[in-house]
Amino acid sequence: MAAVELVALVDEGLGNSAYLVDLGDGRALVVDVSRDLRAVHAAAARRGLRVAFAADTHLHADFLSGARQLGATLGTQILASAAGHREFTHTGLRDGDEVDLGGLRLRAWSTPGHTHEHLSFLLLDGDREVGVFTGGSLLVGSAARTDLVSPDRTEALAREQFGSLRRLATLPGDVEVWPTHGAGSFCSAPPGTDRTSTIATEIATNPLLRAPDENAFVTALIGSLGSYPPYFLRLGELNRLGPAVLDREPSLAPLDVDTVRRLLVDGAALVDVRPLTRFAAAHIPGALSIPLRPVFASWLGWLATADRPLIIVRDRDQDADDIAWQAAKIGYDNLIGELAGGIDAWRAAERDITSTRLVGADQIEDVRVLDIRQRPEYLAGHVPGAVHIELGALAGRADDLPREPTVVMCGHGERAMGAASLLEQAGHRGVTVLEGGPDDWARTTGRHLETGA
Template sequence: MFFVDVIKLEGLGNRSYLAGGTSSAVAVDPPRDIDQVMAAAERHGVRISHVVETHLHNDYVTGGLHLARLTGAAYLVPAGAHVSFARTAVSDGDTVDIDADLTLTAVSTPGHTPHHTAYVLREAGRPVAAFTGGSLLIGTVGRPDLVEPRLTEQLARAQHASAHRLADALPDDTAVLPTHGFGSFCSSAPADGDATTIGKEKAANTALTVDVDTFVADLLAGLEDVPAYYAHMGPANAIGPDPVDLTPPAVADPQEIAARLAAGEWVVDLRNRVAFAEGHVAGSFNFEADGKLATYLAWLIPWGKPVTLLAESSEQLASAQRELVRVGINRPAAAATGGPGSWLREGERPASFPRATFAQLALERPDGVVVLDVRRNSERAGGWIEGSVHIPVHEVHRRLGEVPDGTVWVHCAGGMRAGIAASLLDAAGRQVVAVDDGFDAAGEAGLTVVTG
């Protein structure tokens, strides 16, 4: 009897897998912090005999090379992926034995990348699961524009063909187990559900229900901005990432925190946006530990800039550190736990700014306040507050000069990204109000929402 353990990476919106039998197992697209994979193997009492990559990842640093070296497993990487380390190059149709009656077969599925490879798990010759990486996802496919702009349409067409290849070759009850699609920006659209099969995808996935021209046109029209840190993930994975160091960073006292701010380094407060707005170290930025920390911090921070983390507890700090190594932010320069009272020098007062709802914003208009919308372009297209300024959150830090004079009421769709943007504006010396409210409440509050 086989098993498949799902290792969820909630912050990045990805999944890794460990699949095996009674004595050995294969790890699929493992995260950089491999201890979860090792723990899963230990629970099942199996050795990891193989580690496989569906592709060179664009959105996170892999732990595959380190895991393979640590366990002695064969490291399977698509033959078309150009890497600078020793590995077992796999091509379409290659099959390896994982355990008694359990095999894994490589299936060429270009589209997300030119070399993308899915893997079909068979028990006694019967397909039971397909590890589809960034090809066939739940209700959608992986985006085709992360490799080279000139290849985007070609890869989009390849995605359509790859989806059909999997659907035509596998029984309807085969489980589809993708890496992307649970919040990752590698997905061309949000996943439609939490689990799926080939049969379900045949009925619902547009890659399998519409013709190729319609599919490609719709796919390309819906692509969002690419997180800036993606440019560093592929090269890191091609070189072969170093093992992670998750030991606690050096402790920063108030004088060091102030000195790092004065030097232009980033000091990031991991507390929730409510606590941050009520009181924080002036000049620090707020990226909530529970709010897709790795994605947004790695997207906004200038690459290589030293970062000091401020956390409520050692547990929050350790969790954040783990999230950040997955995207190549290897070691915080320093860190401190507690709250503003222990982070400020003697005599310093905490900075703060107000939070509000859309109903409160409606009471302020039209008294000259600036309304800043930091949602993505696709969200903005669905409706916006009349007269608002639009700068997506990942562009705010380098477009501060474009925000008109006046008190800035900043909003997103729910509050988390508004909190990030408000902290950036506050650090720049602007008067800011963070709208911590769902956007649906804007129209209900009497604000004019423009559509179309």
């Protein structure tokens, strides 16, 4: 057979890659696709392909699988680990099982670690291993985290991950490595531009594959684990039960001002997705700021709850469909609509408006500085004396913080505005947001950043 035609479909926001493989006969295989199938449908349509097979490497923690949707709407055959005990129609595979794709074959390899039921899929052309879909096992320069199933299984799964990576390393060096998790994924992947690799490259460069023994591997992997969004803990079980099949594309229903006010009284929450400067200038009191950008879904899943009705506030030039799909792919089906007319309609109705002051790097002397970046970012360099609380942990600690003027900062300002909105919800006043980050402060003041704890 000619060279395999494979298309990587990258979700920059979640840091994941799905794959579409042209099987050469008008059919396609897709691997690890999310519920947002727009890119899959577009890629298949451009090539005149029907998605005949959908393989899932594991019960994902960071997005809802789109495999069941494909099965229900296109009759796609779903391939997944038998050990996952999925409660919907699928072909359960065990180690060594093969599926004939019509010229190509897919062989299941048990590679537990990231999750207990994890499978990698070898793509074979005849007897030649072309590539391997490694999911959350072997990543480019790393391996996926092992603490998502249960805290008391983290070390045991890390030891299984050691064995899985060593098993994958026995493949021929020219075998392509096609992982699901990549740079930007909270499932643990180092920053970088490469999303695919080869076995030979990983053997030569991946620090975890170069660990001298199992104990060193476990120490290095567990030591690299940072925080992750709490919605991760829900999606594995939702994927096992089977994500609800959508009968229409998600959308934002328009809600007038009076309806929004009534819903807020009944317990709904506002999520304002406008750029930070627009939110700073004017927003509805109590609104949560999560600017719409590629990482919107991750922060929505980190800062907003999935069991409370959510109402969106956006600018007219922001894509309502993108907002709805980003929420849907992480299981947030609780977006009940948007404020029709946005902040202008609220203002026109003479409802309360508030603002949050933005400050420059030269305006934070002699004031409390709260740095809400991830721990590795903070350790790499921060403003001297800055208090550190990760944004994801802030809501639970806001009531304990001193009620004093505070400048919130992150790398650029978007996350800091989200933190400021959480503090305002908790009754803090005198909260301002730094435009920019620690590097801007260092350039402006000519002073050095501190590193370490």
